[in-house]
Amino acid sequence: MKIIVCGFGYVGATVAACLLREGHTIVGVDISPDKAAAISAGRSPIHEPGVNGFLRAGHADGRLLGSTEIGDHVLDADMALICVGTPSKPNGSLDLSYVVKIARQMGEAVRRRDPAKPPLLLVFRSTMLPGSMDKVVLPNLLETAGEAPGGRYEVAYNPEFLREGTAIADYFAPPKTVIGEREPGTSKKLLGICDGLDAPIFEVPFAVAEMVKYADNSFHALKVAYANEVGRLALSLDIPPQRVMEIFLADTKLNISSYYLRPGTPFGGSCLPKDVRALAACMREQGVSAPVMENILASNASHKQFLVQEIGRRLPVGGRVLLLGLTFKSDTDDLRESPLLDLAEQLIGKGYRLSIYDPDLKTDELVGANQRYVQEHLPHLSSILVQDVAGAAAEADLVVVGKAMPGVVDRLGGSVKLFPIHRL
Ligand SMILES: NC(=O)c1ccc[n+]([C@@H]2O[C@H](COP(=O)([O-])OP(=O)(O)OC[C@H]3O[C@@H](n4cnc5c(N)ncnc54)[C@H](O)[C@@H]3O)[C@@H](O)[C@H]2O)c1
Known part of the structure; x- marks a missing residue:
């Protein structure tokens, strides 16, 4: 040619x-x-x-x-x-x-x-x-x-x-x-x-x-900045940075993989927020500048606000929302720092009529931190928790899918208005 x-x-x-x-x-x-x-x-x-x-x-x-x-x-x-x-x-x-x-x-x-x-x-x-x-x-x-x-x-x-x-x-x-x-x-x-x-x-x-x-290039840039922040912290603690990253890179299941790379629900649970917070604090104490680490939680918080706004675009305040999922991910009853619990709290605060379906959750079995979390954030949880998901979906104006629930969404009628936030 x-x-x-x-x-x-x-x-x-x-x-x-x-x-x-x-x-x-x-x-x-x-x-x-x-x-x-x-x-x-x-x-x-x-x-x-x-x-x-x-x-x-x-x-x-x-x-x-x-x-x-x-x-x-x-x-x-x-x-x-x-x-x-x-x-x-x-x-x-x-x-x-x-x-x-x-x-x-x-x-x-x-x-x-x-x-x-x-x-x-x-x-x-x-x-x-x-x-x-x-x-x-x-x-x-x-x-x-x-x-x-x-x-x-x-x-x-x-x-x-x-x-x-x-x-x-x-x-x-x-x-x-x-x-x-x-x-x-x-x-x-x-x-x-x-x-x-x-x-x-x-x-x-x-x-x-x-x-x-742009997704590619910003990710490449983020990887370099992230690795250098890990390196700076390691050096400040007399830990060999290359050894740390060698072991990090050897994990091709969770680290160098497609895990955690789908736009969807914010992160939460008992580990990631706590550990990111501790690491950022440690870097501050060490006098290590770490804008990437410092801003991870802020980015996650922005995503929570974004989801509330998106729900607002789909349904005016006062509408009936059925939230599918409350624990921080599927197959666990862990509610600590669950982004879905935050979302539920914010939706109620804004004036939505909320009901929640979560097969991973049994309110009468909640103990320890999970129980405290519910008491602090959603004291009326048992009154809004539903068992009949299809019936609740039929009555809702919007069904927000917060986490993967194989088989559940398929059972809802075709007329249900869905907002799958776990896969945006
Ligand atoms: N450099 C890289 O490795 C790389 C990799 C991927 C993508 N890109 C992208 O590719 C594009 C080009 O990058 P680059 O590094 O080759 O840029 P460059 O600045 O090296 O080359 C651009 C050339 O275009 C010429 N030019 C400008 N207007 C012209 C016109 N009207 N007619 C003819 N020639 C004209 C300039 O004189 C210059 O020689 C950019 O958008 C860049 O972001 C670059």
Whole structure:
């Protein structure tokens, strides 16, 4: 294929190099005359192991051209990969001006394309916040091209997951390929350029693809910050940080796994809140700055408020709510710091008429801390606890599913209005 790569920075140069390696012809377009000159000479404008060699070989074959403009290449290209920068503005927000500019240039350019030819597939690879494709890129394309996608051009969003330093290896062995599409199938899997890559392909709406990239990068950043906080505390206590994390990493069941990574109910119970609190206090005592640890509980509290607000959006105060679950998770009667108990207390406080169903809970068997918790937070629990879940659901205006209860939700009638907070 003939592929235009717009923006010949770290992403553009690496992708171009790999596509040259695969036998495609590349037109490297960059507004920087120095970069365009480097491409025209078969040199990489950036340093990334392996890129220069692939560019040089492609250039020697006559399959690499460089330019500062898209020019007539738009007429016979099969695809254009948009890899321009999306830097931060001084206030931290995302600067989409380069994306807007290239989208408008592309829109203008495709007007000259023969409508009988297959559409030029415009694949945006720059990192952009959710909504950017729908609210910024598409309107600019539409306005400048004078027609909707599907005719002279088509659009896709394909975030890049490569890491500088190992970018070539990452390109050929990505963790995954994510393709944002206007409608299912419109990218035709990016005309085959991901064929042969050994990775799962996810074809999703634009906003999902855009969001995944940010979920990934913020998680990577969080992991580094978290590990460094553990390391700082360990050092302050004369404990070897690497040994601690070696053992932490060896746990692939709960630590390095998909556990605890589904948006849903806030955490609670007798251990996590207490231990996070103690650790943050210990770090304060040690004089170790730990903004991540310090803010875990605050984040959890925000999530509880969010759930109350979401219930408010679904049902006005005074409505009848059936809460499924009160203990902090399934198959335990532990109520200590249960987020569902907090939620129940807040809903009652706001004026909802609440009933609760929880097969894990027997009020007459409550002892010790569980009993104290109930007395302090929900003294009238036994009067709002129901046994007939189907009957209570039929009378409720909203059923809030607080924790997994296999088989229970299926037994409720189809007319029941559900809000599953355990899986948002
Ligand atoms: N660097 C990485 O490892 C990496 C990894 C994944 C995703 N990303 C994302 O990919 C995008 C590109 O990142 P990068 O590091 O390659 O950026 P970069 O700044 O190195 O390169 C961007 C290039 O685009 C050029 N450019 C700007 N406007 C142009 C236009 N209208 N026409 C042609 N060229 C134009 C610039 O001159 C520059 O050379 C960003 O959104 C970034 O967040 C980067």
